[in-house]
Amino acid sequence: MEFIYNTWPWYVAGPLIACVLFLLLFMGRKFGMSSNLRTLCAIGGAGKYSDFFKFDWRAYKWNLWVLFGVVIGGGIAFHFFTPIAPQLNPDVVLQLKAYGIVSANQSFLPLELYSLDRLLTVKGFLLMLISGFLVGFGARYAGGCTSGHAISGLSNLQMPSFIAVIGFFIGGLVMVHYIFPLIF
Amino acid sequence: MKQVLYLFAIGLLLGIIFIKSEVASWFRIYEMFQFKSFHMYGIIGSAILIGIIITEYIKIVKAKDVNGNKIIIQPKQKGFTRYMLGGIIFGLGWALAGACPGPMFVLLSSGFVSILVLIFGALIGTFVYGLIKNKLPH
Numbered sequence: 001m002e003f004i005y006n007t008w009p010w011y012v013a014g015p016l017i018a019c020v021l022f023l024l025l026f027m028g029r030k031f032g033m034s035s036n037l038r039t040l041c042a043i044g045g046a047g048k049y050s051d052f053f054k055f056d057w058r059a060y061k062w063n064l065w066v067l068f069g070v071v072i073g074g075g076i077a078f079h080f081f082t083p084i085a086p087q088l089n090p091d092v093v094l095q096l097k098a099y100g101i102v103s104a105n106q107s108f109l110p111l112e113l114y115s116l117d118r119l120l121t122v123k124g125f126l127l128m129l130i131s132g133f134l135v136g137f138g139a140r141y142a143g144g145c146t147s148g149h150a151i152s153g154l155s156n157l158q159m160p161s162f163i164a165v166i167g168f169f170i171g172g173l174v175m176v177h178y179i180f181p182l183i184f
Numbered sequence: 185m186k187q188v189l190y191l192f193a194i195g196l197l198l199g200i201i202f203i204k205s206e207v208a209s210w211f212r213i214y215e216m217f218q219f220k221s222f223h224m225y226g227i228i229g230s231a232i233l234i235g236i237i238i239t240e241y242i243k244i245v246k247a248k249d250v251n252g253n254k255i256i257i258q259p260k261q262k263g264f265t266r267y268m269l270g271g272i273i274f275g276l277g278w279a280l281a282g283a284c285p286g287p288m289f290v291l292l293s294s295g296f297v298s299i300l301v302l303i304f305g306a307l308i309g310t311f312v313y314g315l316i317k318n319k320l321p322h
Contacts, residue, residue: 004204010226013205017227018234020198025242025257027190028249033286037310044307052314065188067289069195070202075293077203086206089220096214109210109282109291114298127280128298132288132305133312134277139285140313141320142270143260146284149271150228153260155235160260160267167271168278169217175279176217183280 004081021151029062032148034139036060036067082108099184127183142167187250202290210282217279266322277309 008016021031038053039060046053085107093104103111111118118124139145142164144153150168153161202208205227216224241247242255249255260267278284281302283291288306291299313320 007206008201008204010205010223011230013201013207014227014230015234016197016201017231018238020194020201021231021235022238023190023194025238025255026247026249027187027194028251028253028255029191030257033284033289034310036289037285037306038314041307041311041314046311046314049311050314050317052317053311062188062191065191066195066198069192069197070199070286070289071195071292072192073196073199074203074208074290075199076196077200078291078294081200082203086209086211088211088215092211092215092218092220095218096211104211108206108208108294109296113210113282114296116297119298119301124298125301128301129305129308131277131281132302132307133309134273135281135283135285135288135302136277136306136309136311137313138270138272138274138277138309139306140270140310142267142274145274145286146228146278147286149260149267151231151235152257154232155239156257156259157236157239158259160263163264163267164271164274167268168275171272171275171277172213172217172279173275174272175276176214179276179280 005083007084007086017151018155021155024066029066030148031152032063032144033067033070034136034145034148036063037136038140039064078108099180101184138171198286199290202287208283208287208290213279213282263322266320269321 024031039057042053042055042057085105088104096104101110101112113127119128142149144164149161149164154165206212207227212224215221239257247255285306288299288303292303
């Protein structure tokens, strides 16, 4: 039980993610999460506005089943198997405190960004909407996200994925080091 | 129907990994971009390393999938601009939200209502890309 409740170390989680990649390939599928967003747009009728969404989404329905599993699995793990919040490097906890984010080591997500109170402020709402927009837009523009490019793509040793992952890190580093000080 | 159940089960496993390894935690993503922990690098790095072995093995032995078809891994089209620009935009969002598309959905049932707005934003982002796709450099 101890193992289930504690944080899974990298050498357990990494190989398990590779295992998911293998299982999906073995099922004759592939590992890519963000393409579900496109499928969901297509189901919602986005094909009326752009040819990008005019495709037979039924052929991609299988991935929605994976996504459904992810939602349920995440819920089970979050509510029943995770009694402690991520325990961070003390340097990071101090840094975040300086930004006014004091929920580190106490909450799974920062309450200063994700709480309902924050969502009901203009800034809090916009931060959520904009960050979601960037993820959705960027993933489709780059043709994949962390699962499609970083895991599947780099495992296949393909150049486009290597470029995309470098892009992911440039964007992430710019956000954390240059834009966070302006936001928080 | 059976296949659907297997796919659902694989998703279930993935969802549990995302939470238990804390990949879906905003704090872990922040810590990664501050280079203050090996955790995320270890996860992504070991997943890729083993992924390379799996992918090469599949190619060398010409492995077949569960239906008896040869497993084909479609390579991405060659290019630079779309991968770099799209990657940077994605990275900005990844660091701010602290979640990429998988973890976003993992957190859907966590009870944080904000996730709904995050996913809504991601859907709008995807939709807008579809609208202006032809005007963007690729």
